[in-house]
């Protein structure tokens with residue numbers, strides 16, 4: 038139990054000061070709460086309303102013997118109050134404030150006290166309301182609101198801890214920020230929007246036909262101008278207090294407004310679309326961020342977990358989302374092409390969206406995605422622009438590796454970053470050959486992200502013999518080859534997915550493929566076209582295994598891409614005794630597509646042929662589940678690449694299968710799995726989407742519930758996995774936290 042403090046003094050009994058006083062009074066942290074206000078009516082009301090125990094008219098009387106003094110006066114009055122406070126005997130009192138700009142308060146404190154007082158903790162609660170005055174005081178006003186504390190370098194740590202504790206006691210979320218950064222951020226996110234709202238309403242109101250205008254002013258006007266109803270005096274004060282920061286952001290906005298004007302004036306539709314699509318995406322991102330915060334609040338930042346109930350049977354027809362590899366490439370090549378590329382069936386998963394956002398950041402106008410439809414306004418091979426900051430690629434290895442090749446040939450520098458999993462994945466495999474071509478690339482320790490790629494280098498074509506079978510490395514070098522002098526060729530130790538080669542050819546760019554070698558020459562151009570993305574066989578794989586292992590199942594998977602460099606999962610399941618029929622084969626946009634009919638079958642353990650490994654590389658987690666349901670032993674070799682995916686998929690799957698009671702022994706380059714009866718248990722997916730989905734499928738043959746932890750990343754490759762899985766007959770759902 039902490040000791041009760043003696044006295045809190047709140048100077049200024051408006052909405053914020055009154056709410057602070059009332060809230061803390063209710064916590065009982067202080068023996069006494071004293072209010073100071075010039076206005077006798079506010080003082081009387083404060084006592085009547087239980088905001089303060091007593092009130093005083095002067096600082097000297099109110100602050101005597103205070104442990105904490107909160108300054109909640111209007112921001113322009115702060116200077117005067119601080120000057121007066123400096124003349125009062127303050128003892129050990131900690132001082133804090135709630136001003137919406139911090140630089141001016143800090144300067145006023147320095148001036149008043151000679152030097153910034155160590156006991157002063159500047160702060161700013163981001164909470165307000167259209168109401169004002171002590172009558173509006175609300176003890177829960179700050180609950181779940183952010184409070185930004187901007188300690189000065191002289192601020193005492195103990196004082197800071199105390200002020201933080203008070204805000205936390207009021208239910209606020211406390212964050213720390215540098216003083217000038219606070220003022221810049223608030224100028225941009227709060228002050229500028231208020232200025233625009235006040236300005237627009239005034240500007241329209243001054244028009245002679247204003248009555249007519251307002252009569253037709255509907256939702257857009259109302260939404261945009263709601264904040265023009267705020268307190269004019271308070272805002273007048275804020276713009277004077279935060280003058281510099283507001284002017285800086287206002288000038289930036291004025292320049293952008295001029296560009297908008299010019300685009301309208303000249304009929305430049307692509308620029309307008311660019312601005313609107315970028316804004317819409319940013320706004321959506323921001324809404325999600327806010328929603329996630331709200332969600333974390335109530336859920337106490339727990340992970341997303343799945344609960345899979347044992348048993349089930351699959352039936353019906355399923356169309357899984359679009360192919361991830363092809364979706365990435367549709368954005369990349371569409372951006373580098375000349376003309377407009379229309380994409381259908383685009384995967385709206387986080388990985389492909391990370392690629393999309395990266396190209397938006399490099400100035401490409403991209404419409405959508407809307408129901409899988411994306412329109413990319415290509416800028417040509419040399420039309421990308423330097424992004425404003427690092428390109429954040431989330432969980433996506435494909436984005437980072439392919440982009441590194443493409444960016445090595447640009448005239449500008451870029452930095453590529455990713456989430457915790459991507460930050461551990463090896464990038465030396467692309468950095469090394471790119472450097473041999475003349476690229477300048479810095480990596481983090483041990484060749485891991487972030488990658489800094491220096492622009493303006495002259496790349497030379499070369500031949501590279503890949504030490505591992507990797508479509509990402511191959512694609513990376515071919516993309517760099519578009520910018521390298523002469524010919525760039527790559528040979529691979531085993532066939533890997535060839536979507537880059539196919540799509541380049543589809544865009545009219547010559548790729549010379551001879552056996553295991555692919556080559557491009559620079560100097561060509563890409564011509565935009567139409568792309569139809571088939572359903573992703575890597576996502577379909579969960580259902581191929583699910584229907585194979587669940588007795589009595591029959592399922593039709595529609596419109597699945599069956600590019601021969603991707604069909605290892607079908608071959609392996611068939612070797613295990615699986616019953617899969619390929620129906621209605623056709624070629625769509627240069628990629629073979631079919632419907633896959635799968636029926637339950639008695640599976641048997643096999644030695645997986647090594648040449649099938651790269652052709653089923655992403656499907657092994659769920660194939661291991663098939664092996665666990667098969668009779669006998671399944672042996673995998675030559676698959677060490679699985680150890681450097683989103684997780685170490687050999688180890689993580691072995692650990693999970695063991696939890697379920699299956700004998701699974703990892704080897705350096707594979708695994709040995711004995712088929713058997715799966716029990717239930719709790720599995721850690723290590724944030725790996727394919728592990729989470731694989732164990733959801735395992736539940737069909739488990740004896741008990743399977744709880745799968747850390748499943749949020751399923752959205753990277755398979756949005757709405759739960760909905761589709763449930764529809765087909767797998768009893769998996771988000772675990773509800775009772």
Ligand SMILES: O=C(O)C1=C[C@@H](OP(=O)(O)O)[C@@H](O)[C@H](O)C1
Nearest residue numbers: 362435506507508509510654655
């Ligand atoms: O080129 C691609 O789109 C991919 C290639 C594979 O990676 P590697 O090249 O590392 O094997 C695969 O695992 C990944 O999901 C997608």
Ligand SMILES: C=C(OP(=O)(O)O)C(=O)O
Nearest residue numbers: 432433434435436655682
């Ligand atoms: C390995 C995968 O993706 P990436 O390398 O793009 O992260 C995957 O989706 O299984």
